[in-house]
Amino acid sequence: MAILLSRGGNNVPAEVQRWQHFLLSRNIPQAGSIDADFGLNTQNATKIFQLEMGVPVTGALDAATHAAAVTRGYRDISMDFYSARAGKHWPPPPSFNTPSNAARNSAFGCFMFSLQPEGPRPDHETIVIGGSCDGAQRDWVAANIVTIDVTQLKFAAEYRGRFRCHRLIERKVKDLFGRWEAEGLLHLFLTYAGAYVSRYVRDTQLPKAGHGPKKSSAVTSLSNHAFGSAFDINATWNPRTKTPAPPDVTQRGSVRLLVPSANAVGFFWGGHYQAPTKFDGMHFEFADFSQL
Structure with a gap:
């Protein structure tokens, strides 16, 4: 049975997001942003779509509007899809784990890399990366970090057309977002919080005075973001050290539906970290190096 939506209705948040993404993808900017709220903006954008399609103008995703949308590529999802993916233990973890420091x-x-004194640091964990440890690359960042445009993120808040990652996983990033697009999951991206960032893991205890040059191979507390091998999405709903929320995949901010395809192309989800104090549900990191 088709999932129908309306302003003030008993809506499924994830399906409101899907409908908002569909409207925006059809160049109806009146939809505003993808926020899971079927409010005035979504109602007005729905009316525009209804006028375009010649169906009764109700402002709701009713049966006639849903049928018209399906002819234009809208996904026909039933609640059975969600009920088969329910619970805080879904999805199961992959066969590989987060990478060791030696492996990355x-x-x-x-x-x-070095750590500046606290005053000049942009934030507590920021590091300054120099050349490669073997001296072959004078500027490790220039030699290894690339900037690409992941167009599938264009409706995500805070995305500015720049996704910085390690050159070796550029193809994997493109493969992953291509899979998510093919699966009709782009509506799940509410916010983007970055990929390559030169820093330690958040909340690492660091000296206020900073420190001199060290090798990344000798320090286990560097973030995977410093290697350009991780990215974060929907941070507000999936804060570090908290059980990834919400476990109900129909709710606003959930990223659980994204995880199986991420695992398939070699990315590990931070919601599968073994220690609850390390949960990081916003976080995806490349980990299956056998796929490189």
């Missing part, structure tokens, strides 16, 4: 340095290259 071997795959992406060891770099030299």
